Amino acid sequence: MKIDLVTHRYPPDLGGIERHVGELARWLVGDGHDVTVHATDWDGSYDRESRDGAVRVRRYPVAAPGDAYYISPHIARAVCRSDADVVHAHGYHSFPLAFAALGARSTPLVVTPHYTGRGSTTVRSLLHRLYAPIGGRALRSADATVAVSKWERGRLAEEFDCDARVIPNGVDVEQFEAADAPERDRPYLLSVCRLVEYKGVQHVIDALADLPEYDLLVAGTGEYREALESRVAERGVDDRVEFLGYVADERLPGLYAGATAHVFLSDYECYGLTVGESLAAGTPCVVRDATALSEWTNVDGCVGVEDVDARVVADAVRAAVELTPQPDALTTWAEMSADVLALYEDVVDE
Numbered sequence: 001m002k003i004d005l006v007t008h009r010y011p012p013d014l015g016g017i018e019r020h021v022g023e024l025a026r027w028l029v030g031d032g033h034d035v036t037v038h039a040t041d042w043d044g045s046y047d048r049e050s051r052d053g054a055v056r057v058r059r060y061p062v063a064a065p066g067d068a069y070y071i072s073p074h075i076a077r078a079v080c081r082s083d084a085d086v087v088h089a090h091g092y093h094s095f096p097l098a099f100a101a102l103g104a105r106s107t108p109l110v111v112t113p114h115y116t117g118r119g120s121t122t123v124r125s126l127l128h129r130l131y132a133p134i135g136g137r138a139l140r141s142a143d144a145t146v147a148v149s150k151w152e153r154g155r156l157a158e159e160f161d162c163d164a165r166v167i168p169n170g171v172d173v174e175q176f177e178a179a180d181a182p183e184r185d186r187p188y189l190l191s192v193c194r195l196v197e198y199k200g201v202q203h204v205i206d207a208l209a210d211l212p213e214y215d216l217l218v219a220g221t222g223e224y225r226e227a228l229e230s231r232v233a234e235r236g237v238d239d240r241v242e243f244l245g246y247v248a249d250e251r252l253p254g255l256y257a258g259a260t261a262h263v264f265l266s267d268y269e270c271y272g273l274t275v276g277e278s279l280a281a282g283t284p285c286v287v288r289d290a291t292a293l294s295e296w297t298n299v300d301g302c303v304g305v306e307d308v309d310a311r312v313v314a315d316a317v318r319a320a321v322e323l324t325p326q327p328d329a330l331t332t333w334a335e336m337s338a339d340v341l342a343l344y345e346d347v348v349d350e
Contacts, residue, residue: 001344002034004084008070008094010039010057014246015194016273017091017114020148020169022052024088027337029054038078040070040096069131070094079103086110086344089142092135101138108347110340111139112146113164116270116291117155136160143347146340149292152270167340169271170333176280177327181258188215189317190259190283192252192274193266195222200265200288202228203308207263208237210314215240219247219255256281261320265308269293275302279325286316301325 009015011022021037028035035055040062041048050057060074075096079087080103089100092113101109139145139160147153147164156162189211193199201218205228208216218228218241225243232241247255256262262278268291275285275296287293289304297304303320305312 001086001341001348002036002084003028003344004036004038004079004082004087004100006038006075006079006087006089006096006100008040008091008096009042010037010059011052013042016169016271019273020112020114021090023170023172023333024337024340025055026053027334028341031337031341033341036082036084038075038096038100040064040072040075042070070096072096073099075099076103079107080105082107085348088112088340088344089138090114092139093131095131095134098134098138101141104141108144108344108350109142110144110146110343110347111142112148113139113152113156114148114270115152115155116268117159143350144343146343148271149295151292151295165343167336167343168331169273169276170336171273171276171280171330173280173327173330173332176253176256176277177282179253179257179281182254184215184258186215187213187260188217188258190217190219190255190262190278191264192219192247192256192262192277193264195220195224195228197224197227198267199224200267200308202231203265203310203313204263205231205235205237205241206308206310207313207317208240209235210311211317214260214317215242217242217244217255217259219244219252221246252277253281256283259283261286261317263313263317264288264293265305265313266293267291272296276330280327280330282325282327284320284323284325286313286320299325299329 007021037057041059046059060072062070062072064070076099086108087104088110089097090112092115145164153164156164256278263286265288272293284301289306296302301323303316305316
C-alpha cells in the first residue's frame with residue numbers, strides 16, 4: 001500500500017505527535033509499505049527531501065505565527081499530486097491537517113487529531129477559536145478518524161459531531177523495561193515534559209518541601225524554564241532540583257528506571273505518552289486526574305490527584321511508590337500501528 005503521512009513536524013523534532021508519526025512510519029515501511037511523510041521545514045534547517053531509514057520525508061516552507069498552526073499550502077499541492085492509496089493527517093492544532101484534507105480529494109483520508117480542545121498560550125487560544133470552522137470542516141471530511149484516548153473521542157463527538165475510533169498511542173515496552181538506572185547518591189522524582197506552564201512542573205517543585213527525602217530531575221526544554229528556576233529558588237530547594245534540558249532518546253529510559261516516581265501534573269492532555277513510558281520502565285506515576293490523564297489512574301502503578309496542593313501531591317507520591325506497574329498491559333507501537341493499518345484497509349476497500 002502507498003501511504004502519505006502528513007504532520008506539522010517529524011523527527012528529529014521532538015514531541016508526542018512527532019514520536020507517534022515516526023513510530024508509525026517506520027513500522028509501516030517495515031511491514032512492506034511505501035510511506036512518504038509530508039512535514040514542514042519549520043526552522044529552515046532541513047533538506048527538502050531526506051530519508052528516515054526507508055521512510056521518504058519531504059518538508060515544505062511554512063509560516064507559524066506564535067510558533068503555532070504551521071501554515072504551508074505546499075502540503076495541499078503535494079498531497080493532491082500524490083498517487084497514494086490513503087492519506088493520514090495528524091494534528092488538529094496545525095494547518096497541515098486542513099491542507100491534507102484539501103489536497104486529498106478522492107483519496108481516502110484518515111485523520112488523527114491529537115485534540116486537546118484548547119491552546120497552551122493566549123495567542124494559541126485565540127488562533128484555536130479562529131481556526132475551529134476550518135479544522136472542523138477538515139475533520140468532518142475524513143473517511144475515518146482516530147482518537148488516542150476515550151477522552152479525546154468524547155471531545156471530538158461533543159465539539160464536532162465526529163465519530164472516532166480509539167487507538168491508543170504505543171510504547172517501546174522492551175526498550176524501557178530493559179533500561180539500566182543511573183547511579184545517584186539520593187533517590188529522585190522525575191518530570192519529563194516540555195517546559196510550559198500548563199505541564200505543571202511548578203506543582204512538583206512546590207511539593208518538594210513535603211518530600212525532603214527526594215531530589216527532582218526535570219527533563220525537557222521550553223520557555224517556562226526561567227520561571228521554574230525562579231520558583232526553585234523561592235522555595236529554597238536549589239540543592240535538590242536539577243534541570244537536565246534536552247535528554248537524548250537513548251538516555252531517557254534509564255532516567256525513568258532510576259526514578260522512585262514520575263510526576264506529571266499537566267492541566268490537559270489527549271493521551272500522556274510519558275506516563276506510558278514510565279510505567280514501561282517499572283516506575284510508578286502520579287498524574288493530574290483530569291482530561292485523558294484520568295484514564296491512566298485505572299492502570300496499575302498510577303495515582304491521580306484532582307488537587308495540585310503541595311501536600312496532596314506529596315501524599316500521592318508516597319502512595320505511588322508502594323505500587324508495582326505492569327508493563328505487559330501497555331500497548332506497543334507495533335500493536336498501535338497494526339490497528340492503524342487495519343483501518344487503512346477498511347477505508348480503501350469501501
